[in-house]
Amino acid sequence: MPVKRSRKCKYSECGKKNILTPSGLKRWSGYCNRSCKTKRNQNHIPWLKKTIQVEFNALVREKGVCERCGNNFKVMQCSHVWSIGSHSNLRFDILNALCMCGHCHNFWWHLEPMESRDWFAKRFPQRDKYLRAVKETIKPWTVDELHKIREYIKNKDLKKLVRFA
Ligand SMILES: [Zn+2]
Numbered sequence: 001m002p003v004k005r006s007r008k009c010k011y012s013e014c015g016k017k018n019i020l021t022p023s024g025l026k027r028w029s030g031y032c033n034r035s036c037k038t039k040r041n042q043n044h045i046p047w048l049k050k051t052i053q054v055e056f057n058a059l060v061r062e063k064g065v066c067e068r069c070g071n072n073f074k075v076m077q078c079s080h081v082w083s084i085g086s087h088s089n090l091r092f093d094i095l096n097a098l099c100m101c102g103h104c105h106n107f108w109w110h111l112e113p114m115e116s117r118d119w120f121a122k123r124f125p126q127r128d129k130y131l132r133a134v135k136e137t138i139k140p141w142t143v144d145e146l147h148k149i150r151e152y153i154k155n156k157d158l159k160k161l162v163r164f165a
């Protein structure tokens with residue numbers, strides 16, 4: 001008789017314990033079913049941030065034209081003015097994002113930070129002023145705000161994607 005093990009569902013509100021055989025354990029995703037997984041993710045800030053970042057970046061790339069050189073390629077990139085690693089509060093702010101071609105993004109924006117930031121400030125003075133004013137503002141993400149942002153992205157409601165309006 002194979003040894004059965006019990007594993008608690010990763011969705012903590014569920015609380016159910018699942019009895020698994022060794023082969024079941026290998027396939028075990030951590031949840032009773034898809035519904036538990038969905039309920040957990042919808043309330044899990046790291047999952048929401050990761051998922052929304054993909055959707056947000058795709059929306060920015062949809063512009064289809066490089067904001068620096070004006071070329072359009074099949075594959076465009078989303079460039080962040082202030083890096084979302086150090087300025088997470090601006091990760092879903094449309095004023096902090098630029099649609100760029102791979103060349104401008106990788107070989108100019110990131111390789112020539114002085115020149116490119118100077119270009120940005122001259123090209124978009126209002127945005128530059130706004131971003132400088134709010135970039136150190138601490139505003140923790142909530143599940144509520146993240147769900148709203150997800151809606152705005154889905155509806156392509158760019159005006160609502162300004163976080164510190
Ligand atoms: Zn469950």
Ligand SMILES: [Zn+2]
Nearest residue numbers: 066069101104
């Ligand atoms: Zn370009």
